Structure formats: structure tokens, C-alpha cells
Amino acid sequence: MKIFNRYTPLQITIHLYAWSALFWIIFELLTDSFSINPIQELEQRTGRHAITLLVLSLLCTPLNNIFKFPELLKRRRTLGLYTLMYATIHVLIFINLDYGLAWSLIARTVFEKPYIIVGTIAFLLLIPLGVTSFDVWKVRLGKNWKRLHQVVYIIAPLAVLHYIWSKKGDILTLSGDILRPAIYALILTVFLLMRIPAVRKYLASLSTRSLTLPFKKSTQPKADLP
Numbered sequence: 636m637k638i639f640n641r642y643t644p645l646q647i648t649i650h651l652y653a654w655s656a657l658f659w660i661i662f663e664l665l666t667d668s669f670s671i672n673p674i675q676e677l678e679q680r681t682g683r684h685a686i687t688l689l690v691l692s693l694l695c696t697p698l699n700n701i702f703k704f705p706e707l708l709k710r711r712r713t714l715g716l717y718t719l720m721y722a723t724i725h726v727l728i729f730i731n732l733d734y735g736l737a738w739s740l741i742a743r744t745v746f747e748k749p750y751i752i753v754g755t756i757a758f759l760l761l762i763p764l765g766v767t768s769f770d771v772w773k774v775r776l777g778k779n780w781k782r783l784h785q786v787v788y789i790i791a792p793l794a795v796l797h798y799i800w801s802k803k804g805d806i807l808t809l810s811g812d813i814l815r816p817a818i819y820a821l822i823l824t825v826f827l828l829m830r831i832p833a834v835r836k837y838l839a840s841l842s843t844r845s846l847t848l849p850f851k852k853s854t855q856p857k858a859d860l861p
């Protein structure tokens with residue numbers, strides 16, 4: 636099939652997964668199968684898809700380190716851009732459908748609800764990353780490009796905090812609908828711990844040890860053998 640010559644299975648999977656949320660939303664809107672609070676459901680679904688794509692984009696590097704699958708590194712940009720797309724839809728639903736473009740009310744809500752401030756900061760930080768994710772900006776910004784894109788390590792905890800906070804539950808007692816955001820927080824914590832140089836070194840030594848062990852065995856001097 637021609638499509639498999641142009642795109643890898645991973646690329647196709649990512650595009651299908653990314654569009655699936657929008658596809659289901661449109662399908663359910665057309666078939667009138669939304670819940671009694673469609674605006675809240677739209678807000679929640681787009682927010683969840685955005686944060687899932689964000690976490691997936693962050694998992695590419697550690698997964699490549701473990702499974703040695705460099706194509707994952709090439710797919711970070713696509714996942715990042717889909718994150719921005721869903722975060723933008725999420726924000727537009729909030730501004731337009733939820734608050735009907737009532738700017739003074741929006742401003743008051745942003746400052747009254749700390750989880751919205753956190754979400755807004757995450758969103759504002761996400762925009763320059765999306766804009767500069769293209770090769771032309773990589774060349775233009777040089778070394779600063781990598782520095783700028785490390786902001787994602789601030790965005791991700793902010794987005795998870797926004798998620799947990801929006802649930803109005805308690806993460807310590809796991810009360811409220813907090814289980815799903817707690818899973819995201821756990822994945823993110825493990826991922827961020829894996830970026831600490833000492834942990835990274837230890838994991839790298841583990842993987843090289845397990846890779847070189849059979850080779851080392853085969854080079855044992857024959858004289859040692861019975």
C-alpha cells in the first residue's frame with residue numbers, strides 16, 4: 636500500500652490517535668449522544684487529550700533510551716503540535732462556549748481560580764514551543780532552541796497540577812475523582828526522575844551491562860573452562 640511507503644506505522648498510529656478525540660466529539664455531537672453538560676464534557680475531553688499527548692511526547696526520549704528506537708525522537712514534534720492544537724481547542728471552548736467571550740468575567744475567573752492561572756501559564760508557555768518547533772527556527776535559534784524547548788519540563792508539571800486542581804479532590808487522601816490525574820502525576824514524576832543525571836547514568840549502565848553480558852561470557856579465556 637502506498638500509504639505505508641510514505642508513513643511509518645508509528646506515524647500513522649500517532650495521527651490516528653491524535654485525531655480520534657476530535658472525531659469522537661464530532662460523531663457524538665452529530666448523533667446527539669453527549670452528556671447533559673456538553674460544554675463541560677468538551678472542556679474535559681480536550682484537556683485530557685492535550686495532557687495525554689504532552690506526556691506521550693515526553694516519554695519518547697526515555698523509551699528510546701530503553702528500547703533503542705530512534706524514530707521516537709522524530710515524533711516528538713508531531714505529538715507536541717497536537718498537544719498545542721488540543722490545548723488551543725480546550726481554551727477556545729472555555730473562552731467562547733463556557734464564558735461567551737465575556738472578557739471581564741473571564742479575567743475575573745482566571746484570577747479567582749488558581750487552577751485556571753496554572754493552566755493559563757502552561758498554555759502561554761506552550762505557544763512559543765509550538766511556533767518554534769519547525770526546522771527553520773531550529774537553525775535560527777541555534778543553541779537557544781534546545782534551551783527554549785526545555786521549558787516543556789515546566790509546562791508538564793503545570794499541566795498536571797492544573798488537572799489535579801481542577802478535580803477539586805485531595806491527592807493525599809485520593810478523595811474525589813483524583814485517580815486519573817494521580818496516574819499522570821506518577822508517570823511524570825518517574826519520567827522527571829529519569830532525567831536526573833545520576834539516575835540516567837545508572838540506567839544507562841544497567842542497559843549496557845545487560846547488552847554486553849553475553850558478549851563478555853563468550854570471550855572468557857578458554858583455559859578457565861573445565
Ligand code: HEM
Nearest residue numbers: 675678679682683685686722729754755757758794798801
Ligand atoms: C488558558 C489556559 C486554560 C484554561 C482557561 C483551562 C480551563 C480549564 C477548565 C475550566 C477546566 C475544568 C473543566 C471542568 O471540569 O469543568 C479544565 C480542566 C482541564 N484542563 Fe485546562 N485550561 C487551560 C489550559 C490547559 C492546558 C495547557 C492543559 C494541558 C496541556 C489543560 C488540561 C486540562 C485537563 C487535563 C483538565 C481536566 C479534564 C478532566 O476533568 O477530565 N488545560 N481546564
